[in-house]
Amino acid sequence: MIVLLYASLTLLASAVSAYEKVCRVTPLGGGQDDGPTINNVFAECASEATIVLDGYYSVNTLLLTEGLSHVDILLSGTVQYTADIEYWSPNSLYLTFQNATTFWFLSGDDIHLYGGGTIDGNGQVWYDTFNITGESATAGASTRSFSRPIPLTVGNASNVVVENITQWQSPNWNNFVYQSTNVTYRNININSFSYSSAPAKNTDGWDIYRSSQVTITDSIINNGDDCVSLKPNVTEVVVTNLWCNGSHGISVGSLGQYAGETDIVANVFVKNVTMRYAENGARIKAFGGSPDANSTAGGGTGYVKNVTFEDFFVYVVDDPIVIDQCYFTDASVCEEYPSQLSISDIHFINVTGTSSGAEGTVVVDLECSQECEDITASGIDVTSPDGPATYVCKNIASTDELGFNCSAPSS
Numbered sequence: 001m002i003v004l005l006y007a008s009l010t011l012l013a014s015a016v017s018a019y020e021k022v023c024r025v026t027p028l029g030g031g032q033d034d035g036p037t038i039n040n041v042f043a044e045c046a047s048e049a050t051i052v053l054d055g056y057y058s059v060n061t062l063l064l065t066e067g068l069s070h071v072d073i074l075l076s077g078t079v080q081y082t083a084d085i086e087y088w089s090p091n092s093l094y095l096t097f098q099n100a101t102t103f104w105f106l107s108g109d110d111i112h113l114y115g116g117g118t119i120d121g122n123g124q125v126w127y128d129t130f131n132i133t134g135e136s137a138t139a140g141a142s143t144r145s146f147s148r149p150i151p152l153t154v155g156n157a158s159n160v161v162v163e164n165i166t167q168w169q170s171p172n173w174n175n176f177v178y179q180s181t182n183v184t185y186r187n188i189n190i191n192s193f194s195y196s197s198a199p200a201k202n203t204d205g206w207d208i209y210r211s212s213q214v215t216i217t218d219s220i221i222n223n224g225d226d227c228v229s230l231k232p233n234v235t236e237v238v239v240t241n242l243w244c245n246g247s248h249g250i251s252v253g254s255l256g257q258y259a260g261e262t263d264i265v266a267n268v269f270v271k272n273v274t275m276r277y278a279e280n281g282a283r284i285k286a287f288g289g290s291p292d293a294n295s296t297a298g299g300g301t302g303y304v305k306n307v308t309f310e311d312f313f314v315y316v317v318d319d320p321i322v323i324d325q326c327y328f329t330d331a332s333v334c335e336e337y338p339s340q341l342s343i344s345d346i347h348f349i350n351v352t353g354t355s356s357g358a359e360g361t362v363v364v365d366l367e368c369s370q371e372c373e374d375i376t377a378s379g380i381d382v383t384s385p386d387g388p389a390t391y392v393c394k395n396i397a398s399t400d401e402l403g404f405n406c407s408a409p410s411s
């Protein structure tokens, strides 16, 4: 049942894959749970194989596909998770960051997931439920009784390519890159919209954590939170050619949330991003300091260094360019206890378009609590619907290379 060597199927797979072993997952149909079969096929074809998912699969079991080595996953069908909150809250996989949980933990070395198919998070029930209960932990994270799982986590993995996949209605972040190196996403089409009046909250396109060499390119994202978010300990990231709509922007952070912990984000290059109807365009956010040695809302150390945002086309964006080194922190606390997380070597190049007017005439808002060093901007041409654009700066070590005149924050 597991290894089916249909002539046509072998032909199909061999056209795009190097492996002779082809394993197709046969759907059970009738709404039965295909999760166990998927897990079995991945276990049996974990090495030097092409796994074909060309049907409609209903999944009501955690997909734990680990230890893969040289595996192609041809997803031309649809993997749809059930909207069974009672099942998934205890049974999705809890990861160590922000109580993030996932429906599918994809792990191993040299994995290629592709094929034009769909991962359907069935998020509407989660959006509607969350809208009523509001049950969440710090920074919107899941709780044990109400998890909102991530449809695809590439975790503890290396040398992974995910391409030509559509992601539908994620209950939470769409993609999590977790403790991995060399992961590329290409031609991903993300649609996290809500059919009801309940918003599709926390539906980040990508979150990246403890990972390096991550590339995200040529993708379209319609969602309700960060388009891409770089969380603690992420280096060597390239983000190019994205079209983001309705999001919270390309975000570094938030960082520095936990006193006594060190968070690092470095060597990030972002280029050619269209950002429409968004809260932010390019953003860096770090918590302020804290008097509490055990604080979970600021006081962490570390740095953000060497980040370039280039060629952003913004349209109706509240805050096109933002550095906030006092994120989620009371202004007076931040004044007395500046952020311990340093921000330097940050470059904004060629950001053009329009703001929404949500911040009046302010189109650039660079506010540090300790000094931020080597911050440059050039080719910033963003108009505001409320009059001539203004630029706010605070604690920027040198404003010589900003190309605009700063004013102090109003409050």
Ligand SMILES: *[C@@H]1O[C@H](CO)[C@@H](O)[C@H](O)[C@H]1NC(C)=O
Pocket (backbone or CB within 6 Å): 097, 098, 099, 137, 138, 141, 142, 143, 144, 145
């Ligand atoms: C995880 O969820 C528990 C409740 O189930 C909550 O107490 C805790 O604060 C959450 N952790 C984070 C990091 O959000």
Ligand SMILES: *[C@@H]1O[C@H](CO)[C@@H](O)[C@H](O)[C@H]1NC(C)=O
Pocket (backbone or CB within 6 Å): 066, 105, 155, 156, 179
């Ligand atoms: C990921 O790797 C870490 C460190 O090796 C390990 O502790 C953890 O159990 C792994 N996670 C999963 C879900 O396999």
Ligand SMILES: *[C@@H]1O[C@H](CO)[C@@H](O)[C@H](O)[C@H]1NC(C)=O
Pocket (backbone or CB within 6 Å): 110, 111, 158, 159, 160, 161, 182
């Ligand atoms: C990254 O992974 C891809 C896909 O497996 C591989 O072709 C490439 O050589 C890897 N790059 C590095 C630097 O290892």
Ligand SMILES: *[C@@H]1O[C@H](CO)[C@@H](O)[C@H](O)[C@H]1NC(C)=O
Pocket (backbone or CB within 6 Å): 016, 114, 115, 163, 164, 187
């Ligand atoms: C991904 O889609 C593009 C555009 O349709 C196509 O050229 C490419 O061959 C596809 N890649 C794979 C691995 O199927």
Ligand SMILES: *[C@@H]1O[C@H](CO)[C@@H](O)[C@H](O)[C@H]1NC(C)=O
Pocket (backbone or CB within 6 Å): 128, 131, 132, 196, 197, 198, 199
């Ligand atoms: C979502 O919450 C808002 C505010 O409480 C409410 O007006 C709206 O009807 C809710 N929508 C749904 C689908 O529950």
Ligand SMILES: *[C@@H]1O[C@H](CO)[C@@H](O)[C@H](O)[C@H]1NC(C)=O
Pocket (backbone or CB within 6 Å): 240, 241, 242, 243, 272, 273, 274
């Ligand atoms: C820039 O990104 C858009 C997608 O938003 C893409 O259509 C376009 O080809 C990219 N431009 C370049 C020069 O790569």
Ligand SMILES: *[C@@H]1O[C@H](CO)[C@@H](O)[C@H](O)[C@H]1NC(C)=O
Pocket (backbone or CB within 6 Å): 222, 245, 246, 276, 277
């Ligand atoms: C873009 O986002 C806006 C605001 O969220 C939404 O009204 C609009 O339908 C979206 N456009 C597309 C093409 O999805």
Ligand SMILES: *[C@@H]1O[C@H](CO)[C@@H](O)[C@H](O)[C@H]1NC(C)=O
Pocket (backbone or CB within 6 Å): 210, 232, 233, 261, 262, 263, 264
């Ligand atoms: C991040 O890296 C720093 C320096 O190596 C380390 O001290 C810290 O524990 C790491 N934090 C996380 C969340 O992995």
Ligand SMILES: *[C@@H]1O[C@H](CO)[C@@H](O)[C@H](O)[C@H]1NC(C)=O
Pocket (backbone or CB within 6 Å): 236, 237, 266, 267, 268, 269, 306
């Ligand atoms: C800065 O980051 C870019 C993009 O990742 C990288 O190519 C470059 O080598 C980095 N520069 C330094 C000095 O590390």
Ligand SMILES: *[C@@H]1O[C@H](CO)[C@@H](O)[C@H](O)[C@H]1NC(C)=O
Pocket (backbone or CB within 6 Å): 292, 293, 294
């Ligand atoms: C911080 O936590 C440690 C260990 O839980 C405890 O011993 C210490 O008293 C706490 N310090 C403060 C200032 O709350």
Ligand SMILES: *[C@@H]1O[C@H](CO)[C@@H](O)[C@H](O)[C@H]1NC(C)=O
Pocket (backbone or CB within 6 Å): 310, 349, 350, 379
């Ligand atoms: C920014 O845009 C200007 C005008 O279009 C162009 O001359 C310049 O090369 C661009 N800068 C970069 C770094 O791409």
Ligand SMILES: *[C@@H]1O[C@H](CO)[C@@H](O)[C@H](O)[C@H]1NC(C)=O
Pocket (backbone or CB within 6 Å): 403, 404, 405
């Ligand atoms: C900044 O202000 C000075 C003095 O008012 C003015 O001469 C200069 O043209 C302004 N620069 C820009 C880029 O607007």
